[in-house]
Amino acid sequence: MNGIQRVECPHSFTGEDSVEFHIHGGPAVISGVLQALGSLPGVRPSEAGEFTRRAFHAGKLDLTEVEGLGDLIHAETQAQRRQALRQMAGDLGQLYHDWSQRLIRCLAHVEAFIDFSEDELIEDGVLDQVDGAVSQLQTEVERHLRDGRRGERLRHGVQVVIAGATNAGKSSLLNVLCQRPVAIVSPVAGTTRDVVETHLDIGGFPVLLSDTAGLRDTPDSVEREGMRRARERVEQADLTLVILDSTHLPTDRRGVAGFLSGHLRTLLLPGGEDPGAALPRCLLVLNKTDLLTAEQVAGTQSALGEAEGLPPACLLSCQTGDGLDDFVGALRKHVKALCGDPLSGAPSLTQARHRAHLQQCAQALAQYHRYRDLDLALAAEGVRLALTHLGRITGRVGAEEILDVIFRDFCIGK
Ligand SMILES: Nc1nc2c(ncn2[C@@H]2O[C@H](COP(=O)(O)OP(=O)(O)OP(=O)(O)O)[C@@H](O)[C@H]2O)c(=O)[nH]1
Numbered sequence: 462m463n464g465i466q467r468v469e470c471p472h473s474f475t476g477e478d479s480v481e482f483h484i485h486g487g488p489a490v491i492s493g494v495l496q497a498l499g500s501l502p503g504v505r506p507s508e509a510g511e512f513t514r515r516a517f518h519a520g521k522l523d524l525t526e527v528e529g530l531g532d533l534i535h536a537e538t539q540a541q542r543r544q545a546l547r548q549m550a551g552d553l554g555q556l557y558h559d560w561s562q563r564l565i566r567c568l569a570h571v572e573a574f575i576d577f578s579e580d581e582l583i584e585d586g587v588l589d590q591v592d593g594a595v596s597q598l599q600t601e602v603e604r605h606l607r608d609g610r611r612g613e614r615l616r617h618g619v620q621v622v623i624a625g626a627t628n629a630g631k632s633s634l635l636n637v638l639c640q641r642p643v644a645i646v647s648p649v650a651g652t653t654r655d656v657v658e659t660h661l662d663i664g665g666f667p668v669l670l671s672d673t674a675g676l677r678d679t680p681d682s683v684e685r686e687g688m689r690r691a692r693e694r695v696e697q698a699d700l701t702l703v704i705l706d707s708t709h710l711p712t713d714r715r716g717v718a719g720f721l722s723g724h725l726r727t728l729l730l731p732g733g734e735d736p737g738a739a740l741p742r743c744l745l746v747l748n749k750t751d752l753l754t755a756e757q758v759a760g761t762q763s764a765l766g767e768a769e770g771l772p773p774a775c776l777l778s779c780q781t782g783d784g785l786d787d788f789v790g791a792l793r794k795h796v797k798a799l800c801g802d803p804l805s806g807a808p809s810l811t812q813a814r815h816r817a818h819l820q821q822c823a824q825a826l827a828q829y830h831r832y833r834d835l836d837l838a839l840a841a842e843g844v845r846l847a848l849t850h851l852g853r854i855t856g857r858v859g860a861e862e863i864l865d866v867i868f869r870d871f872c873i874g875k
């Protein structure tokens with residue numbers, strides 16, 4: 462409950478009088494009751510979402526709570542369920558409601574200043590207080606927007622892409638993670654030609670995992686199209702699992718780090734782009750360790766431990782399952798960091814709609830500062846606009862509230 466105008470009675474979900482029938486669940490009983498009800502004048506089955514729509518119009522839920530309820534119905538993982546429940550309980554709506562209340566105060570003060578300052582009926586420093594409050598709110602909105610899209614990502618699923626050279630074991634990795642043969646695995650290089658997608662639950666977080674065509678020089682136009690799609694996926698990915706055949710690593714362990722960073726560059730950054738942005742979103746998977754001697758495994762591990770400027774790396778055998786627990790643990794850690802803990806800290810915005818309105822809200826607050834010393838009416842318009850955008854997120858915009866505050870906060874004529 463977020464404190465926005467609430468209808469207290471009746472205490473039903475919709476805020477309307479309602480009647481519930483608790484009956485035996487057999488199909489014949491249900492159809493008999495439905496038939497009897499259907500014969501009453503004015504009684505009809507509800508439409509999809511009609512109860513929630515009525516609850517919204519009755520002020521029982523705001524739009525963010527309605528959206529939370531929708532997300533709860535569609536939640537497929539624990540973390541999605543927690544985020545949806547928190548939003549449904551009104552945490553996000555409450556945050557925007559509090560911001561709206563602060564803006565209403567600011568607007569009331571500016572409007573009172575415009576109306577009464579010439580008569581010297583207004584206390585000194587009112588506008589300075591508004592300046593401070595608007596700046597503070599602007600900072601909070603911008604911080605809320607700089608959330609790394611965690612809430613939206615948790616809602617839609619983390620995009621994880623498996624990429625690498627042909628035959629490295631990309632499709633094998635997909636199958637191991639899904640525990641079923643989703644993609645074709647074969648010793649023929651260039652087996653996977655298109656993107657193969659599947660949904661996974663990793664530690665309670667939703668993941669959309671994509672296997673892609675192996676990257677190599679080839680004259681085959683179909684395979685080249687597959688590689689273009691693979692690169693496109695890597696660019697859009699939240700996390701790329703770069704997999705390579707560990708038997709291709711140099712035998713001299715001093716060459717391992719250089720080999721890996723060269724490999725990453727040619728694979729991920731064929732245009733010679735700055736690796737600063739791409740590498741933090743990578744996890745290196747050195748596959749086929751079953752084909753290495755114990756000595757080679759140990760040498761590779763220590764070379765990785767000493768290497769600098771490389772993304773985290775895991776040694777794995779898709780064939781024997783060696784190293785799988787460590788790899789899944791590292792993957793879970795990345796995915797969790799990308800989604801954040803839905804229960805800790807401020808609630809996350811979860812929809813592109815929220816983001817668009819919040820960005821416009823921040824711009825409108827900047828308008829206040831821009832016009833503050835030039836034209837106070839235009840500055841006030843900025844605050845009003847910011848308020849409208851917040852109101853659009855929660856579905857409530859009210860002019861009456863502004864008037865209430867004007868008379869409550871100011872002792873006019875004092
Ligand atoms: N020994 C061993 N062989 C493996 C391992 N993982 C995969 N392979 C084999 O390597 C070959 C290629 O595996 P895939 O999973 O098809 O490789 P890919 O990267 O998807 O290949 P493309 O789709 O052609 O790009 C197959 O014969 C697999 O059985 C592993 O851990 N150990």
Ligand SMILES: [Mg+2]
Binds near residue numbers: 631644645646672675
């Ligand atoms: Mg494949």
